[in-house]
Amino acid sequence: AGSFQDASVIQCAYNLNFPLHAVPASSAQCPAWSAFSVSSPAVVLETAEDRPEAVVVRLYEAHGSTVVAWLQTSLPVQEAILCDLLERPAPRGRLPLEQRGVRLSFTPFRVLSILLVLRL
Numbered sequence: 001a002g003s004f005q006d007a008s009v010i011q012c013a014y015n016l017n018f019p020l021h022a023v024p025a026s027s028a029q030c031p032a033w034s035a036f037s038v039s040s041p042a043v044v045l046e047t048a049e050d051r052p053e054a055v056v057v058r059l060y061e062a063h064g065s066t067v068v069a070w071l072q073t074s075l076p077v078q079e080a081i082l083c084d085l086l087e088r089p090a091p092r093g094r095l096p097l098e099q100r101g102v103r104l105s106f107t108p109f110r111v112l113s114i115l116l117v118l119r120l
Contacts, residue, residue, distance in 0.1 A: 005063045010044060033074065040069035043106060049087075055116045056087050061106035071114065072101035079117040087113055 001007070038045050042063040049056045055075065061067060080102045082093035095102050095114070104112055 005042070008041070010062050011041070014044075035073060035075060037072045038069050039072070039100075040067050042067045043069040043104070045071075051115075053118055053120060055118065056083065057114045057116060058111065059104065059106075059114070060111045061109055064108045065106075066108065067106050069104050069106065070101040071104055073116065075116065076119040077116045078119040081115040081117070083113040083115050085111065085113060087115065089115060 004010070036045055036048065036057065038059065042061055042065050043059055044062045046058045046060060048058075057071065059069075059071070077097060080095040080097055081089045082095055083089055095104075102114065104114070106112070
């Protein structure tokens, strides 16, 4: 019922096409952990690619809306840099690291690539 946004169609499609795989582990309790979170359901974190001393994260706006979202991570980020689609750092692409994470602005269906340089 309602719009595809209200029905969480995009999240359901990801759950169907990329199901979680259970891996046997010890019976020891492990704390919950997530490398990334995004504050808006309209923004999808599509991929995170490992690089030496960095991670490239690609996100897109999926609802056809203009939205501000916060990208949060538990990784030790030293610097966040906006990149082009070939993952080259953009001139003056440095993004401020704030308490809430990295603030990202999206227009309808916009794709953003962010290079996260890690502290080692």
